[in-house]
Amino acid sequence: MTTQLKNQQEKKISKAMQALERARALNRSRRDFGVDGICRHVRDVDGDWLENWSEGVSVSLNPEA
C-alpha cells in the first residue's frame, strides 16, 4: 500500500471513529437528559434555525443554508 493510500485510509478511520464517539455522546445525552440534552452538543438550538432552514443541498452553491 502506498503512503498516500495509507494516509487516506487512516483519515477515513479517524473520521469514522469521531462520528462513532459523537453518536455515542448523543445517545447518552438523550438517555440521561432527554432531548434537552441536545443543547450540550449544539449551540443555539432554541434559535431561529428551523425558521431559516432551506431545502438547498448544494454545499458549494449554498453555503449560507
Added chain:
Amino acid sequence: MSTPKEIKSQLNQLILDSQTTAPKLSERLVEMNRWIAQKKNGLLMRKRHVMQLLAELVEYATFWLEVESLSLQDKDFVLAQLSPAEQYWYQYLFPAWFNERDPKSIVWKQKLMADEFGKSDDTLIKGICRAIEVNGGGTFNPYIADLSMATDLIAFGTKELVLCVQLTTVRDSLCASKYSEWESTLKHWQILRGLFLSFNPVRVKVDRAGQCIFQCSDQLPRECYRRKSMDL
C-alpha cells in the same frame, strides 16, 4: 459544540457524498431536509426534538459511509470497536431504515412537530440502561429506532445477543392494539428478537426492570417476540 448551520452543512455534504455509493441514504436525507424546510414555525421543544434527531442521523450516516469505503481489513478493525448493540445498529437497522419504507414516518413526523412526545419515559430509560450496564450488559438507543422501529433501546447481556426493547406502562399495555402494532413494526423491519416490557413504575424499581431485560437478552430464543409484564 456544533451549530445548526454546521449540522445543515454536514447534512448537505452527506446527501452529495452518498448520491452514488448509497442513493437510498441520500434520498432519505433529502426527504428529512425537505420535511424540515417545510416546517417553518418552530416551537421551542420541537426544535430540540428535531435537532436531536438530525444530529444523530448526521453521525450515523457519516460513520456508515466512511466504514463502507474502507478496505475489508480496516472495516473489520473499526467494527470490532463497536458494542453488539452498535454493530446491530450500524450493520443492520440503520441501513434498513434508509433502504426500506418507513411506515411510521407520517405519524412520528406529525408528533415531533406538534411536540407530542412526553418526557415521562426519560428517567425510566436512564435507570433501566444503567441497571443493564451494572449487570454487565449494554444498550444503545438511537432516536430514530424509537420513532420508526418501536424500539426504546437495543440491549445485550453477557451472551452479546441483541434484543430490541419497547417499554410501556402497565396501563398502556392493556391496550391490545399497542402490542400488535409493536409486533407488526418489528416484523416490518425484520427485527428477529423483541421484548415488549410493560411495568408499573410506581411498584417496580427500574433496577428490576433492567435486570429483567438483561436476563431476557441472555435467555430468550434467537428469534422471538416476547411480552412481559411487571406489576409487582
